[in-house]
Amino acid sequence: MKIAFPTNDQNLKGEINLHFGRAKYYLVYDTENQSFELLENPEMTGKDELPPDFLKKRGVDIVIALAMGARAFEKFNNLGIKIYKAKSKKIDENITYFEKEQLEFLDQKDIF
16 A cells, blocks of 8 residues: 655655645655655646646555645545545654554545
């Protein structure tokens, strides 16, 4: 399973970016081999591809974020990618929360 986190950092100890679409990177964590890859946000590099489509093409199953815009929220739902609400700002802590099934789904109050 692949989990994407919006971030401006380049490692698992980094923080989740407050605004999903303005993150410099998407850190994609693979739960099967406990590795990650760092992908540049296509919107931040001037490419004409929306992050939900970009992440879907790369096999992402889940997104963990603090909040996101309505358009991204709707697009992820339409693509079948589950969206969880981060419990802290740290990526590695949220991986642990996810593994312990302690995260809740992102909902309307987290949409701006």
